Amino acid sequence: MNALIGILLVSASTALSFSLKPGASTNCTITEISQVASTVKSCQDIVISNLVVPGGQILELDLLPGARVTFEGTTKFEYFYWAGPLIRVRGENVHFQGAKGSVLDGQGALWWDSKGGAVPGKPYMFEIDVTGGLFEDIFLLNCPHHCVIISSTDLTLDRWTVDVSEGNKNNLGHNTDGFDIIYGQNVTIKNSTVSNQDDCVAINRGQDMLISGMDCTGSHGLSISVGFSKHSFLHNRVANVVIENSVLRDGDNGIHVKTHTDGYLGEIRNITYRNIRMSGIRRFGAQIQQNYPSGSGPPVGNIPITNLTFSNITGTMSGKNSMPVEITCAENACIDWSWSDVSITHAAKRSTCSYVPKGFNC
Ligand SMILES: *[C@@H]1O[C@H](CO)[C@@H](O)[C@H](O)[C@H]1NC(C)=O
Ligand SMILES: *[C@@H]1O[C@H](CO)[C@@H](O)[C@H](O)[C@H]1NC(C)=O
Numbered sequence: 001m002n003a004l005i006g007i008l009l010v011s012a013s014t015a016l017s018f019s020l021k022p023g024a025s026t027n028c029t030i031t032e033i034s035q036v037a038s039t040v041k042s043c044q045d046i047v048i049s050n051l052v053v054p055g056g057q058i059l060e061l062d063l064l065p066g067a068r069v070t071f072e073g074t075t076k077f078e079y080f081y082w083a084g085p086l087i088r089v090r091g092e093n094v095h096f097q098g099a100k101g102s103v104l105d106g107q108g109a110l111w112w113d114s115k116g117g118a119v120p121g122k123p124y125m126f127e128i129d130v131t132g133g134l135f136e137d138i139f140l141l142n143c144p145h146h147c148v149i150i151s152s153t154d155l156t157l158d159r160w161t162v163d164v165s166e167g168n169k170n171n172l173g174h175n176t177d178g179f180d181i182i183y184g185q186n187v188t189i190k191n192s193t194v195s196n197q198d199d200c201v202a203i204n205r206g207q208d209m210l211i212s213g214m215d216c217t218g219s220h221g222l223s224i225s226v227g228f229s230k231h232s233f234l235h236n237r238v239a240n241v242v243i244e245n246s247v248l249r250d251g252d253n254g255i256h257v258k259t260h261t262d263g264y265l266g267e268i269r270n271i272t273y274r275n276i277r278m279s280g281i282r283r284f285g286a287q288i289q290q291n292y293p294s295g296s297g298p299p300v301g302n303i304p305i306t307n308l309t310f311s312n313i314t315g316t317m318s319g320k321n322s323m324p325v326e327i328t329c330a331e332n333a334c335i336d337w338s339w340s341d342v343s344i345t346h347a348a349k350r351s352t353c354s355y356v357p358k359g360f361n362c
């Protein structure tokens, strides 16, 4: 008993003297990776300044509640063959900001081989696992693989730039998804720009999301992709999503909604796409398919799509493979879709629809 109290007193006084040591908790600027662990434990207002992150190490920002973090200068991630992520944020009500001119440089070209995820060893870049968060003005350059992976509640991302345009060179960049929401509850992504070689935004699971003011170049589109779980209905559910006021240029797809035939049961419900303008799209203006991943096999109705609303979806296509709209639905698994002002022109092929939404002439 006495020994135990003794230990508690000693450890309490050690902690006290440590935290009162002059300077120990006052300098909250991180310039070297060795400063990260202690700084995030003691600081509410952190600056990450021209940090070089060694390959194979996560820049792990496990923050105090309410912490603020500012990126300054170039945060550079060195080469290593691993899964990543390069940076991971966890916390409650955190606020991130990129200072003017700041860049997070993933140096993707060191990994790119045109094979993407098919050849392992390319790290995911920026993982966000928070409850309450605002991330503003972040510039992400050259992700080795997927760029931003979100698993969060009450999160807003505003004014991001994800620039992987260098990956277009010799088609080396591949699977460089912009924003992947693997779980979201009340997540907003707005006024952001993505130039990459896979989905601009992909939503896998969750509800109450707003994607607004996206500018996507070269992407595979604004996507909803559901059915990764083989066991859980809740993991295969996306509901109450608005995707709006966005522009897509020179990509494979504009809008893409797909359900995985090899997944468990689930649902996609109450989704609205509105005010989307596309140009130079090469494959599908809008593709909604219940036969993913084969793309050619029979559709399966394990994940019905209910109340899919399109309004004011316009633009142009280019190239011999272009088709405005392809809808591949299993019987009775596409329900109550209502579309208006969907007009995608200059396609080489005609639309095909196994289900015809109300208000649309296929
Ligand atoms: C304190 O911050 C400065 C930047 O303002 C940084 O260069 C320096 O490494 C930090 N000093 C210590 C002792 O951590
Ligand atoms: C949704 O998240 C935002 C922060 O991104 C927060 O301000 C807002 O209160 C949340 N809404 C609800 C209903 O919790």
Ligand SMILES: *[C@@H]1O[C@H](CO)[C@@H](O)[C@H](O)[C@H]1NC(C)=O
Residues within 6 Å of the ligand: 190, 191, 212, 213
């Ligand atoms: C995007 O930015 C524009 C111009 O600053 C602003 O008017 C608009 O409200 C923003 N969009 C959202 C969803 O906040």
Ligand SMILES: *[C@@H]1O[C@H](CO)[C@@H](O)[C@H](O)[C@H]1NC(C)=O
Residues within 6 Å of the ligand: 208, 209, 239, 240, 241, 242, 270
């Ligand atoms: C449909 O989604 C919108 C946008 O998220 C939401 O405001 C609305 O309440 C949802 N409707 C139902 C019936 O859940």
Ligand SMILES: *[C@@H]1O[C@H](CO)[C@@H](O)[C@H](O)[C@H]1NC(C)=O
Residues within 6 Å of the ligand: 245, 246, 274, 275, 276, 277, 312
């Ligand atoms: C249709 O969407 C475009 C953006 O793609 C927007 O500029 C236009 O105002 C929208 N039209 C209506 C009637 O909302």
Ligand SMILES: *[C@@H]1O[C@H](CO)[C@@H](O)[C@H](O)[C@H]1NC(C)=O
Residues within 6 Å of the ligand: 270, 307, 336, 338
């Ligand atoms: C779903 O569609 C049905 C039929 O059009 C409509 O009555 C209902 O209000 C819609 N629900 C939502 C959430 O949009």
